[in-house]
Amino acid sequence: EVQLVESGGGLVQPGGSLRLSCAASGFSFSSYAMTWVRQAPGKGLEWVSGISGRDSGYGTWTHYADSAKGRFTISRDDSKNTLYLEMNSLRAEDTAVYHCVKVLKPASSDIVFDSWGQGILVTVSS
Amino acid sequence: EIVLTQSPATLSLSPGETATLSCRASQSVLNLLAWYQQRPGQVPRLLIYDASNRATGIPARFSGSGSGTDFTLTISSLEPEDFAVYYCQQRNIWPPITFGHGTRLDI
Numbered sequence: 001e002v003q004l005v006e007s008g009g010g011l012v013q014p015g016g017s018l019r020l021s022c023a024a025s026g027f028s029f030s031s032y033a034m035t036w037v038r039q040a041p042g043k044g045l046e047w048v049s050g051i052s053g054r055d056s057g058y059g060t061w062t063h064y065a066d067s068a069k070g071r072f073t074i075s076r077d078d079s080k081n082t083l084y085l086e087m088n089s090l091r092a093e094d095t096a097v098y099h100c101v102k103v104l105k106p107a108s109s110d111i112v113f114d115s116w117g118q119g120i121l122v123t124v125s126s
Numbered sequence: 127e128i129v130l131t132q133s134p135a136t137l138s139l140s141p142g143e144t145a146t147l148s149c150r151a152s153q154s155v156l157n158l159l160a161w162y163q164q165r166p167g168q169v170p171r172l173l174i175y176d177a178s179n180r181a182t183g184i185p186a187r188f189s190g191s192g193s194g195t196d197f198t199l200t201i202s203s204l205e206p207e208d209f210a211v212y213y214c215q216q217r218n219i220w221p222p223i224t225f226g227h228g229t230r231l232d233i
Contacts, residue, residue, distance in 0.1 A: 035223075044213065044225060044226075044227050044228050045162075045164075045170065045213055045215075045225045045228075046225070047221075047222055047223035047224070047225070050221075050223070063220070063221040063222075064221065065221065065222045066222065099169060104172070104175060104181075110158075110217060111217045111220065111223050112160050112172065112175045112176075112217065113160070113162065113170065113172060113215070114172055114181075116169040116170055116171075117169070118169060119169065
């Protein structure tokens with residue numbers, strides 16, 4: 001069974017930093033591209049960032065939404081089956097539940113969101 | 127950036143009826159469109175990918191159609207658990223991956 005468990009969220013002041021982690025199990029983590037998707041309270045879904053898996057067909061890549069570019073950094077440690085999101089210069093509008101999401105197919109850059117973690121709340125407020 | 131417009135914003139129906147949800151893209155996304163269901167308090171669930179392929183475990187009452195810029199999610203014989211918010215998502219031209227704003231299906 002696929003399990004994705006996020007951690008590292010919490011309350012942070014504007015301008016502060018947080019590092020989110022996502023511990024993955026139940027699948028061959030290194031083979032899958034992984035993403036972060038956020039949902040502000042009462043709002044819709046917003047893709048934040050993605051990172052390639054092994055043999056994705058398009059080389060190694062990381063991509064970001066404009067709202068995250070220059071402030072957030074996605075990374076992964078395949079030896080630990082863990083995905084990360086380093087978030088700097090946080091703003092009130094970054095307040096959301098952040099979900100770690102696995103894509104549907106291995107060795108692929110097709111971003112179809114397959115399995116979702118329960119999410120971790122990030123609140124940016126003074 | 128490809129903008130996805132979902133309509134209606136809210137759809138009120140009764141169990142047993144058929145729901146028709148629309149997603150329109152600002153430019154062609156070929157067939158690279160997916161649909162997700164989000165029940166209250168739950169994470170989104172993949173229903174349909176590549177416009178018409180049902181994900182594993184999704185009942186046959188859920189069907190998707192369309193290509194290019196116009197897509198439809200049809201839910202026949204609505205069950206009580208189908209009342210939720212539905213999002214479409216495109217992956218043809220990215221980044222960014224984009225979602226529609228959602229259609230809320232109410233009883």
